[in-house]
Amino acid sequence: MDNFEYRGEKLHAEDLDLNQIAEQFGTPTYVYSRDTLERNYVAYSQALEGCEHLVCYAVKANSNIAVLNVLAQLGAGFDIVSVGELERVLVAGADPKRIVFSGVGKQTHEMQRALEVGVHCFNVESEAELERLQSVAAGMNCIAPVSLRINPDVDAKTHPYISTGLKENKFGIGIDQAPAAYAQAAAMTHIKVIGVDCHIGSQLTSIDPYLDAMDRLFGLIDTITAQGIAIEHLDLGGGLGVCYGDEEPPAIADFMARVRAHLGDRKLALVFEPGRSICADAGILLTRVEYIKNNQDKYFAIVDAAMNDLIRPALYSAWQDIIPVNLHSNSQAHNFDIVGPICETSDFLGKDRNLAIEANDLLAVCSSGAYGFAMASNYNSRNRAAEVMVDGDKSHLIGEREELSQQWAREHLLPKS
Ligand code: LLP
Numbered sequence: 001m002d003n004f005e006y007r008g009e010k011l012h013a014e015d016l017d018l019n020q021i022a023e024q025f026g027t028p029t030y031v032y033s034r035d036t037l038e039r040n041y042v043a044y045s046q047a048l049e050g051c052e053h054l055v056c057y058a059v060k061a062n063s064n065i066a067v068l069n070v071l072a073q074l075g076a077g078f079d080i081v082s083v084g085e086l087e088r089v090l091v092a093g094a095d096p097k098r099i100v101f102s103g104v105g106k107q108t109h110e111m112q113r114a115l116e117v118g119v120h121c122f123n124v125e126s127e128a129e130l131e132r133l134q135s136v137a138a139g140m141n142c143i144a145p146v147s148l149r150i151n152p153d154v155d156a157k158t159h160p161y162i163s164t165g166l167k168e169n170k171f172g173i174g175i176d177q178a179p180a181a182y183a184q185a186a187a188m189t190h191i192k193v194i195g196v197d198c199h200i201g202s203q204l205t206s207i208d209p210y211l212d213a214m215d216r217l218f219g220l221i222d223t224i225t226a227q228g229i230a231i232e233h234l235d236l237g238g239g240l241g242v243c244y245g246d247e248e249p250p251a252i253a254d255f256m257a258r259v260r261a262h263l264g265d266r267k268l269a270l271v272f273e274p275g276r277s278i279c280a281d282a283g284i285l286l287t288r289v290e291y292i293k294n295n296q297d298k299y300f301a302i303v304d305a306a307m308n309d310l311i312r313p314a315l316y317s318a319w320q321d322i323i324p325v326n327l328h329s330n331s332q333a334h335n336f337d338i339v340g341p342i343c344e345t346s347d348f349l350g351k352d353r354n355l356a357i358e359a360n361d362l363l364a365v366c367s368s369g370a371y372g373f374a375m376a377s378n379y380n381s382r383n384r385a386a387e388v389m390v391d392g393d394k395s396h397l398i399g400e401r402e403e404l405s406q407q408w409a410r411e412h413l414l415p416k417s
Pocket residue numbers: 058061079102103162199201202203237238239240273274275276277312316370371
């Protein structure tokens with residue numbers, strides 16, 4: 001259950017009417033619910049009580065500093081993939097000791113900064129990265145804590161672009177090469193092996209692939225333990241799916257319970273890197289209909305949000321529900337394609353949606369809190385949207401709508417010839 005519900009005929013975010021938010025902040029605007037965000041995080045941490053654990057929110061899903069700060073206040077850890085994300089979480093009040101650093105292409109300066117602040121762990125994805133980290137740590141005269149990201153070769157049965165645990169993906173170290181990579185890491189003077197890591201994909205709606213991955217990683221852990229390498233934690237990554245349409249993903253508590261049961265009496269701390277399951281249903285994209293257009297049999301609602309604001313439908317053919325902010329309508333229902341103003345056929349937010357709408361109506365694109373604003377761009381020289389966090393009956397502007405001059409503030413004309 002999220003906090004976007006109709007009260008009477010008006011869609012609310014927590015206790016606030018979305019009409020009021022559109023009035024005050026304009027559109028398009030991302031609107032987040034603090035309560036949903038907190039409840040999703042707490043669902044993880046509560047289900048893991050009594051078991052040593054770290055829930056590291058995957059910053060890439062929504063990196064607004066207010067979102068990060070709300071989670072940091074609850075004691076969340078963070079999964080970062082760049083120095084940009086590192087600096088963001090530090091600004092937002094994160095504890096460096098609760099940060100894991102993932103990603104296939106960490107640069108030297110990024111490693112240096114992470115070592116300087118003292119992150120909990122580097123999730124290393126290749127032998128070459130291991131060597132670079134060893135030399136960076138040696139240069140700084142410190143020890144880098146490391147977990148190797150293993151590619152367990154399991155099929156997460158999700159969209160090919162967001163499936164990451166198969167052999168053909170660029171991610172991680174193949175499970176067959178892993179014992180040798182661990183031996184290499186253990187022999188390094190400035191590396192301390194502390195964990196085993198995997199992330200098999202995103203928007204998973206079944207727990208079974210996680211349990212398959214665990215079985216494979218248990219086999220690996222037994223092998224490397226026999227080599228005399230002690231493993232303190234098992235990081236299962238993120239990936240739990242959410243309900244965009246008719247998916248039926250497991251509840252966070254059930255997911256955690258199954259994993260704990262599967263862990264049995266192995267003495268391993270558990271680390272998770274959830275992104276989408278923390279923030280997707282904590283956000284909607286609020287947009288206004290500019291024009292209704294009828295090309296013979298086809299109806300279009302041209303709205304003021306576009307693929308630059310929310311690229312998931314265009315990029316992954318993702319389906320997200322689109323609902324009216326005001327239920328009462330005198331207009332006739334049609335099957336609409338909800339499209340933006342961008343000059344591409346792929347610029348749609350939803351297709352074939354049966355809605356009774358007219359120009360000027362407000363719509364909410366549901367479950368947009370994850371990979372929404374975070375993937376926004378300035379394509380077609382459009383300003384990025386505003387972001388508002390609702391907390392009970394209060395709204396807070398947590399991301400200002402971009403201004404045109406900000407778009408070219410970093411650009412320069414050539415010198416006059
Ligand atoms: N850990 C690692 C190493 C990851 O690569 C990811 C996501 C996560 C954790 C968080 O996964 P989540 O819990 O959010 O599924 N833009 C796509 C999703 C890309 C996911 C990339 N990696 C989308 O909009 O569906």
